[in-house]
Amino acid sequence: MNILVCISNVPDTTSKINFIENDTSFDTSGVQFVINPNDEFGLTKAVWMKESNKANVTVLTVGDSSVEATLRKCLAIGADKAIRIDCPANDAYSVAKEIEAHCRETNYDLIICGRESIDYNGGLVPGLLAGLLDFNYVTNCVKLEVEGSKATFSREMSGGTEISECQLPLVVGSQKGLVEESDLIIPNMRGIMMARQKPLDVIQAKGINPKTFDKKFSKPEAKSEVKLVKADELDKLIDLLENEAKVI
Amino acid sequence: MAVLVYIESENNQFKKSSYEALSYGKAIANNVGEAVCGVVINCSNTESLNAFGADKIININSSDLTDFSSKKYAYAIAEVMKSENANIIILSSSPDSKYLGSFLSGITDASFVSNVVELPESTNPFIVKRTCFTNKAFSSTELTSEIKIISITSNSFGIIENPNNPKTETIDIKVIDSNQKILSMEKETGSVTIADAEIVVSAGRGLKGPENWKMIESLAETLGAATACSKPVSDMGWRPHSEHVVQTGKPVSSNLYIAIGISGAIQHLAGINSSKVKVVINNDPEAPFFKAADYGVVGDAFEVIPSLIEKLKAR
């Protein structure tokens, strides 16, 4: 069984978000990049499936050479092979089209993406990819078992979970729950050494044009000072929420 | 050309986010001078939609669409997009709508922008404002393709009444086959879910232990609110994971977010930034949350909350 895990390389969750060049691009100086947390849950699941399903795990990123450190980390975690499609990740559409082109050349039974990236937050790539390839698709996935060519999975929906099954191929949008945080694999020395020997292929991009463009970034307006209410004057709080904020 | 709004329903009932999507669709349609068409699936009673300005309501009626399926629903909506010659598609941000939306953009080769918070800054070029970097920033994003799909963040635009008398039409569509089928569903009953909630009451490690959540639930019940918690609280198993909000959990975009005994770590704030009004109750006046809140009470939760419940009930 062949599994592809799509990896997005994102600013660490504690990063300060600033913009440069007249607010048209993200200021990466001093920012530490990590594997998108949702993808990391999916990658761990895929690595487990190497044993349970005799799976082969490939990780893939669309991006420039700066993402290779993240891909090496994925190899150290346990992926067998890494691929970088060599072009900037311009928007969800062009990223999904580049991944689609690769998937048409190499057959994957299971494609695992994150539910959403924590930088762009679109939650778009997995669904787009499933639509483009006409694969089955589940997102917000919190449980997954594959037996032969059949997958059984759960997704979180509003107010509950839903359990479904389908035939492979399947695109999964993974999140916490698929594996737990305590399950995440921290690369050890051996993993890191082995990762150096594993293939990291760079393949040429198709050069797909994006369909969306970030024209300008902005930050939320600075909050006006908090209005404090004394603990023994809660009537005032209720009054403010009722008549000033009009939210109760 | 038309603006098409997918109006999600459950058991013949619409959610507030569906009315919001339709209100938004109507406003865009006015801007671009097009008609607005609402599409519902297996929903016979659409009268309550008349208040929100649709020119036409299409009900796709098919026993193959009884259960939600992102794939079947997306293909069905794609048919209506074609027949109505729709170039702008509006969705809510509910989990199901986002689930089918990205798939829909894949099969229609359309551009899709999610988490939109306002009416377009301009419609030619077509530029919308969306949140990004887990709500720490906004992007003004231009959509250049012929067909444009956008999903709007709940509670960002609001519901705007615009009474109209839409033409209603029931159609049957040939639904695509899919080998994906639902085996079972587990619904949390009774409580309000975080995603749909107008008000969220959230508590953190300051509550000391799971046994103290009674008062949080009671406050939530008094306000008709959903309950939520900070990450360590769910990690320690005090509360179920489904309640854990924010950065890598579920972003909250309620009208009112009440944080009790939560310090206000950057990762927590990221997930609740898009909530409109924030109230913090914390006994440490230096807690970072006070910098991010609109209203605050410096006090012991174990005294403030029971008293607040009492006063709210007495209202």
Ligand SMILES: Cc1cc2nc3c(=O)[nH]c(=O)nc-3n(C[C@H](O)[C@H](O)[C@H](O)COP(=O)(O)OP(=O)(O)OC[C@H]3O[C@@H](n4cnc5c(N)ncnc54)[C@H](O)[C@@H]3O)c2cc1C
């Ligand atoms: C990579 C990463 C991702 C993370 N993602 C998330 C995330 O998504 N969501 C999240 O929530 N956290 C996340 N965190 C954790 C985050 O950094 C904080 O540790 C966490 O939010 C703190 O939770 P808390 O506010 O409940 O607890 P604490 O920080 O311990 O705060 C408890 C607060 O309660 C107050 N308090 C104590 N007693 C009382 C009382 N009697 N009455 C009133 N107030 C009282 C204290 O003054 C204090 O401010 C993440 C961390 C990392 C490193």
Ligand SMILES: Nc1ncnc2c1ncn2[C@@H]1O[C@H](COP(=O)(O)O)[C@@H](O)[C@H]1O
């Ligand atoms: N540049 C990229 N290369 C590979 N996969 C990506 C890239 N960007 C996003 N993805 C995948 O798509 C998921 C959702 O991303 P997004 O649509 O940006 O929210 C991520 O969690 C990744 O699995």
